[in-house]
Amino acid sequence: MKAGGTRRRSLRSSPCSPGPSHPQVVKTEQTSDETTASSVGHVDSTDGQNGGFLKKPIKKEEPEDEDYLYCEYCRSFFTNECNVHGPAVFVPDTPVPMGVTDRAVQTLPPGLEVQTSRIPDAGLGVFNNGEIIPVGVHFGPYEGDLVDKEEAMSSGYAWVIYKSKQCEEYIDAKREMHANWMRYVNCARNNDEQNLVAFQYQGGILYRSCRPIKPGQELLLSYEEKYAKDLGITFDYIYNRKCSVNGNAQTV
Template identity: 55%
Template structure:
């Protein structure tokens, strides 16, 4: 299990344990469709050059010494429990689950519009209904994604984030990259710079503070999802960060 500590432009310090992390943190009805169960690892066929996967997470602001103990304990738990990115998180119960919450059922999933790879302006065309891309409310952030219809409920999931698998050096120079942890010593860098290989999630900006955040980015089954952690009203911009308080079970 790898641990990464990073500092943001607004002074926030974050630690990540076995979850998705933004490579460049500065740049970076239909609402009720349940998340379909994923195929087993044996059935998955992943393209080495192009990747779009699924999401889970998660982090806690603790000392390195405490985190080391947590990591060791969690790795032992994994021998009897599903791997760390098989977990989803229920915002209402404040607890993790696999496939469905015992109280609230399957996770809500808002799917992309299906668009073939290589289509010009593909990223924009994958935008789900009731969302729109326009100038961000964040100064100098360029474009952003806004809710143009009914309130998006807490617990809704977007994704997976789509893009090209690239080398670390290329990812570090991109404003659209995330690192995905595949094992203790293996990372995958996902870059959404190309609009013909990515999806609309490339336009979601990182939040500048806790009050602005309404989405949580997390790793799930080898990919990245965004989970709604605050209800998003009509006209509000979607704003993402990775979680700094949740801790994986174990």
């Protein structure tokens, strides 16, 4: 994963416009009693209404700031579910034990593939080769090693996680055997090509689709301003390192 140039901290909470209504995709619906496993690119005929994506169970406790999700259609935050569009949609990784040599690639959900990026000099990227991924699908969390600040700021595969005003954590996916496929997702060079948003949720980093991602399209990333606002120059440096490690110029 190496991508795009540096980006200015001027993005909205979600820079993408609302997409069309959800097309048919694979989902996994989770209840308190059982989970029906499914994934992108395969339709679960037992769940015609919800399509089978994993839905986040309703939380009982008082939500913290990082417990909020965002509805791309309503352009508003919610905790349990959007009043109009229902619960959030989650796509799980393919389970792979830590320590496997090529673990990161093996964790790809069905329908996604790692191929050579279409961004010049960006190396590998992640592409959708399954069904259309609709707006509002969540991937993650991002996996890697917890490292110190100095190592994170020199990596190009790191994210910073806000804990408090005096405390941050740094997760680095440089080692493929301890990472998941999200390490290969490249940064978008501009808002027009962006289709994923990175944000912090319950102590981890998730990616959310902010535009429909068609078959053959590369998954390209930016971030949610709400996530970055408390992290200041540390976030700026780590994100710019992630996006500019190959020296690509940003387009605007």
